[in-house]
Amino acid sequence: MTVLVVSGTGTEIGKTVVTAALASVARAAGRSVAVLKPAQTGVGPDERGDADEVVRLAGDEVVPVELARFPEPLAPDTAARRAGMAPVGPWEVADAARKLAGEHDLVLVEGAGGLLVRYDDEGGTLADAAGLLNAPVLVVAPPALGTLNMVTLTAEALRARGLVQAGVVVGAWPDEPGLAERCNVRDLPEVAGAPLLGAVPAGAGALDPAAFRAAAGHWLAPALGGTWDAEAFTAAVVR
Template sequence: MQGFFVTGTDTDVGKTIVSAWLLTHLDADYWKPVQAGTEPETDSVTVRKLAEISADRILPEAYVLPLAMAPHEAARRAGVTIDMAKLEPPATNRLIVVEGAGGMLVPLTDSDYVIDLAAQLELPVLLVARSTLGTINHTLLSIEALRRRGLPLAGVVMNGPETPHNRAAIERYGAVSVIAEIPWLPELTRASLLEIEPELDLEKLARAMP
């Protein structure tokens, strides 16, 4: 299995937008293993709309939980027990873009976190970060957590207004490449996402990393 595991420094940093952006630039499938919250729509529906991809490129979620909260609590309230063994995507011949839930240390079960799922799937991680105040601390902490686990970090994608000094600090102190910056877009569409060119060859990056 080759592709990317998309995670974030926090919730609502733009993981779903980055996932859709990846799918406009790659011949890849999308998979959201654990969906917590179904209103106004699931992330799978959002990604399919934004990237304008066919239904067969959206792999079915392993768990769909009604409430928008940390998966372990959403599962508890739904009377569901998340089984990590079931968090394996259906077979595909394409690259795969897997979107996590919240940040990396968000619990999935009583003993497992999103970062454990990333390790289980053995995909290079793309870390999504805000571009605004506070991002340096959140991003460096996330990078440190990934490296302590020995997980491969493909790069950082920054969301929000251009903030060169924050980008420079993340690249310098995190010893990582920012592979794209996604600005505030007046209209969020496939066309507007396609206009944002990655700074590295995404397919080569996905296939080259361990």
């Protein structure tokens, strides 16, 4: 794949760290990588955004591109409206991703929050951008109670739009998983209708960048360039 859209089932679930892991694995394989953040919200002009964090963790060779930045931590369309700034629509996202795809082996498009968060006042979403790009969507989900419903809804939205779900990655696997987390590992691929393609440890973003890059391949399945084994992981945690 040349373009991979990374969406979450919500906010603050590890989407940026998963994107950094994807970039790290691709760079380790010798691929050139760009990360596209269509709309960064809740960050000031001189603060580091999500694309910058991916570069910090994955390495300076990764090219960060941010189409717009809005100061308030809101949905992109709301944040743009309140800031009196022009929003970023799906066509702009798709055009930017296509341009980057002509210059890089892999383009990671990291969304804001969930799949259907509005980007402009016409209701454009990350799903619309994925459709324009005909790109697969990787869903990042939390492992805790409630995630099965969110993953199911996201999967239904993808299927309704004729979009391909590459799979699901657990964004922050806890050191001491409870009953819900352990059971959800088995159920996530079933409700998603797509494979479980990784589990990134909680707190991975706080690792030293060199340690992060060295470990990233152990968190992602071969389909994403890593060595993580879904069957072995599930057997180890489900009991």
